[in-house]
Amino acid sequence: MDITTTVKSLGALAQESRLAAFRLLVRRGVEGMAAGEIARTLSIPHNTMSSHLAILVNAGLINSRRESRSIIYSIDFGGTRELLSFLMQDCCQGQPELCAPLLDSVLPGCCAPNC
Amino acid sequence: MDITTTVKSLGALAQESRLAAFRLLVRRGVEGMAAGEIARTLSIPHNTMSSHLAILVNAGLINSRRESRSIIYSIDFGGTRELLSFLMQDCCQGQPELCAPLLDSVLPGCCAPNC
DNA sequence: TCCATATGTCGACGATAATCGACATATTGG
DNA sequence: CCAATATGTCGATTATCGTCGACATATGGA
Numbered sequence: 001m002d003i004t005t006t007v008k009s010l011g012a013l014a015q016e017s018r019l020a021a022f023r024l025l026v027r028r029g030v031e032g033m034a035a036g037e038i039a040r041t042l043s044i045p046h047n048t049m050s051s052h053l054a055i056l057v058n059a060g061l062i063n064s065r066r067e068s069r070s071i072i073y074s075i076d077f078g079g080t081r082e083l084l085s086f087l088m089q090d091c092c093q094g095q096p097e098l099c100a101p102l103l104d105s106v107l108p109g110c111c112a113p114n115c
Numbered sequence: 116m117d118i119t120t121t122v123k124s125l126g127a128l129a130q131e132s133r134l135a136a137f138r139l140l141v142r143r144g145v146e147g148m149a150a151g152e153i154a155r156t157l158s159i160p161h162n163t164m165s166s167h168l169a170i171l172v173n174a175g176l177i178n179s180r181r182e183s184r185s186i187i188y189s190i191d192f193g194g195t196r197e198l199l200s201f202l203m204q205d206c207c208q209g210q211p212e213l214c215a216p217l218l219d220s221v222l223p224g225c226c227a228p229n230c
Numbered sequence: 231t232c233c234a235t236a237t238g239t240c241g242a243c244g245a246t247a248a249t250c251g252a253c254a255t256a257t258t259g260g
Numbered sequence: 261c262c263a264a265t266a267t268g269t270c271g272a273t274t275a276t277c278g279t280c281g282a283c284a285t286a287t288g289g290a
Contacts, residue, residue: 003138007131014125015278019118035237048279050238069236069287087199130248150267163249165268184257184266 001086005060009083012059017044018052025062025075032065032074116197120175124198127174132159133167140177140190147180147189 001009013019020042025033033041039049053073056062060079065072116124128134135157140148148156154164168188171177175194180187 003131003134007129007134010125010129010134014122014129016118016122017278019122019125023118036235039237045280046237047239047281051278054238066287071237084202132248151265154267160250161267162251162269166248169268181257184264186267 001082006083006086009059009061009079012055012061015052017042017049018056021049021052021073022056022061022075025073026080028074030074032063032072034067034070034072036070038073116201121198121201124174124176124194127170127176130167132157132164133171136164136167136188137171137176137190140188141195143189145189147187149182149185149187151185153188 013022021038024038024041035050035053036046038053039046042049044052053062053064057064057073061076061083062073063076065074128137136153139153139156150165150168151161153168154161157164159167168177168179172179172188176191176198177188178191180189
């Protein structure tokens with residue numbers, strides 16, 4: 001992931017409706033959520049939400065699949081991983097002693113078994 | 116950290132010059148870098164860089180201190196930690212098995228001794 | 231096929247953001 | 261105090277973004 005792609009991804013998340021939608025989808029996992037349900041949940045007009053979702057898809061943060069009449073959006077673990085990875089990679093270039101306390105407080109918030 | 120603050124921080128990083136400046140400062144650690152040197156390094160007019168730095172300060176991602184005629188900017192580990200923590204907290208609500216592979220690939224990029 | 235449901239696209243408006251010249255402020259040394 | 265250096269502020273311009281009404285497309289069932 002280069003700096004341009006990162007700016008794009010960060011920009012996609014740097015908007016209240018989109019960040020809210022993203023967080024909603026993160027919690028849903030692979031199951032995902034239909035476009036209309038996302039819009040209703042966040043009280044946002046369906047067409048406005050539609051463009052926001054398109055921006056998140058374009059940024060590689062979420063995916064979409066059709067299921068009957070609905071289009072289901074779900075988190076793109078690959079793209080999300082790349083963004084987090086890029087941000088973390090930069091956290092302590094050559095100075096591990098500085099970022100250790102930073103990470104110590106981040107990791108407990110993560111529920112993965114290996115943390 | 117709430118969603119509004121997060122949007123602000125992400126927005127601060129969602130701009131090429133600011134992300135570049137932030138990454139520069141992350142690598143510098145507590146030592147930091149003078150405003151003018153940042154501007155020269157990134158080939159950005161000093162006043163343009165000045166407003167970008169102000170936005171990063173306002174977002175709580177960097178700090179400033181005066182040293183003689185220069186103003187030295189450096190990463191704000193506290194604010195940066197809060198942002199990363201917020202993003203990581205959301206990564207696997209109730210579904211650790213889904214985010215484990217996500218984190219597995221993020222953590223190796225981190226140089227902290229405990230990873 | 232026709233209608234209802236679900237979602238996406240287009241276009242225009244208002245708002246916000248990025249840029250940079252010109253000017254202002256702050257610090258140090260002579 | 262004055263000049264040089266370092267940085268910040270203001271203001272105007274241009275570009276981009278968010279919003280939403282109106283219309284278009286896609287799916288499934290009667």
